[in-house]
Amino acid sequence: MLCLDHILSRVTMYLSMGRNHKTHAWSPCELFNQDVCQNNYVVMVLNRPIPTEFSRKFVVNLWSKAALRVTVDGGTNHWLSWIKLNNYDNHSDSYPDIITGDMDSVSNDVLDYFSKRNKNLKIVSTPDQSETDFTKALKEVHKRTVDYNLKVDTVFVLIDSSGRFDQIVGNVNTLFKAQNVIPNVNVILLAGNSLTWLLIGNVTHSIKIPIELRNKHRWCGLIPMGRPCTVTTTGLKWNLSNTVLEFGKLVSTSNTYGEDSVVTIKSDNEVIWSMCIEDLL
Incomplete structure (x- = not known):
């Protein structure tokens, strides 16, 4: 059940956006309120370690309440490492719904691990090197939302902003592309700070x-x-x-x-x- 305050904030946002898209209300910091009940977002893990600034409680809350959970290529390795380290690996809701990417970084053992535990897991190889795995993952999310009539308004993307500069710029470039790749969905990069x-x-x-x-x-x-x-x-x-x-x-x-x-x-x-x-x- 969605919390009343959250429903009202979303209604306000959509009504305001409906007027020729001239206004847009943002309250992304609601994400850090553990009492806010929402499940209309996607969580995505890119190929970087889960930020150490995030508490176990916060990450579990973010992951477990998501409407769709996606790990991207080597991000799948990092996610498995995190759930094992934090004793979350025996929970059925700890497994991704989609694993995607060009598969040059994810371990076969990791793929096997999640495949055996989530029979509904969708593994999608996206070998096209003209796009980043992040951009291609958003395309897969869009397909899933269309195919299953899944209503989401935000994709929260776990990243590490202290990594390679070229990858940081690539992530920003994907924010620009996202307007066409996954229309009417907010894409927000969530780093350690x-x-x-x-x-x-x-x-x-x-x-x-x-x-x-x-x-x-x-x-x-x-x-x-x-x-x-x-x-x-x-x-x-x-x-x-x-x-x-x-x-x-x-x-x-x-x-x-x-x-x-x-x-x-x-x-x-x-x-x-x-x-x-x-x-x-």
Whole structure:
């Protein structure tokens, strides 16, 4: 059963999006409230270790409540290592629903382990090297949601933001591609101390900021990727007013919050939003 507050927040979001997609309300930090009952999201594990900042309770809650659980290539190895280390491997809900990727990193022993324990497991090889495994995994998620009429609104992707820079940029590139790969679904990168996602252009984005982050003046940033963005904000300590963000000129990193519980952002082009979450874990 969905919690009333969660239902109301989703209804508000969809109603606002329905008006020509001119506004979009975000409350992703609800994810860290263990009492929030939701099961309309996907959790995906990429080929990086599960962030050590995440408690066992948080990871189990995130994984077990998901409508669909996906491990991507070598991420399957990391997931098995984590569930064994945290004594979660004997729980039936600890197994992925889909394992996908070009299969150059996942161990055959790991595939056998999950295949024997989840008879409904779908293993999908995606050898096409013109796309990253992350992008291809989103395509598989989209197929699953269509085939099974599965209603999801968000994909939370477990990553490690301290890894290879080329892979970090590749993950950001997939955020841009996701608009076409899995339409009308939010894709959010969940690292050990941050949430990162794409804000589409010509929309007023309203982001709810927990009081813990505001009180400690935690960092946040707006990163223009690919082309300049003209951005206006409210709720930040250093707000922007029709300010052009562009590499080689101004990039809004190491910003923080004012006193408002909501940050609003409007940009004429897509812009990346990233925010600290360390006080919520």
